[in-house]
Amino acid sequence: MIKKHILLLLLVSLWGTRILCAQEKGKDKNLPAGNEAFTNKKYVDAEAEYRVSESKNPKKSIASYNLGNAIYRQNQNSEAKYHYGNALKNAKTREEKHQAFHNIGNTLMKEKDYSNAVEAYKNALRNNPADEETRYNYALAKMYLKNNPPKKNDDKNKDKKDKNKDKNKDKDKDKKDQQNKDKDKDKDKGQNQKDKDNKDGKDNKDQQSKDQNGGQPKPKPGGISKQRLENLLDAVNNEEKKVQDKVTKQKVLANPKKPEKDW
Numbered sequence: 001m002i003k004k005h006i007l008l009l010l011l012v013s014l015w016g017t018r019i020l021c022a023q024e025k026g027k028d029k030n031l032p033a034g035n036e037a038f039t040n041k042k043y044v045d046a047e048a049e050y051r052v053s054e055s056k057n058p059k060k061s062i063a064s065y066n067l068g069n070a071i072y073r074q075n076q077n078s079e080a081k082y083h084y085g086n087a088l089k090n091a092k093t094r095e096e097k098h099q100a101f102h103n104i105g106n107t108l109m110k111e112k113d114y115s116n117a118v119e120a121y122k123n124a125l126r127n128n129p130a131d132e133e134t135r136y137n138y139a140l141a142k143m144y145l146k147n148n149p150p151k152k153n154d155d156k157n158k159d160k161k162d163k164n165k166d167k168n169k170d171k172d173k174d175k176k177d178q179q180n181k182d183k184d185k186d187k188d189k190g191q192n193q194k195d196k197d198n199k200d201g202k203d204n205k206d207q208q209s210k211d212q213n214g215g216q217p218k219p220k221p222g223g224i225s226k227q228r229l230e231n232l233l234d235a236v237n238n239e240e241k242k243v244q245d246k247v248t249k250q251k252v253l254a255n256p257k258k259p260e261k262d263w
Helices: 002-012 030-039 043-056 061-072 077-090 094-110 114-127 132-147 154-212 226-254
Strands: none
Touching: 030 043, 030 061, 043 061, 061 077, 061 094, 077 094, 094 114, 094 132, 114 132
């Protein structure tokens, strides 16, 4: 238990602020002012000075690194990690990279992101294998990762489960639709077969009638023979002729022709 507490003390300790070399002190007055405020634990004042220094020297890692330290002391882990990242991007030496990775590991440990913390400390050791503080923090991060393995993404599993459920639902719906289509198809097929059977039965019946009547179709009950139909047409024509003659005669009687006058 005591050993664990000692390791935690080592974990929260940051690599300190970097100091400008003598040649650079005259060029950047904000960085030394920030270092002085940081030493006096005036982290807000230090942050302000470091921000000005960073804006003047965007390609140098020192101001970004110190700014990350000042923000980290104010318990703003995510923002501190961002500035450590900028410092790492502009780092020129292995020691600068080592210090940036070490402090990035600290921010990740506070966020309980043990897996990435292990990688950060590992990268720090690659740049400075002799640093015992980084080595202890690396061991501690591995221990926390072992005791707190990454949890499975329940939301992802739930989405996958819901997706499979919807997929199975759609599959069942497609299967049911296909069954209905097959059912309708069988029904239509049965109806078509029934209609065909009825037609074949009718054709067979007509064929049987032809055979029974010497190849001639049997007249329907109550039908009129050809001869009788001709006689009826003749009778109708004769009656019409008589009517026409009668009408003509009546017209003549009603309008007698006037005799010609003799001169």
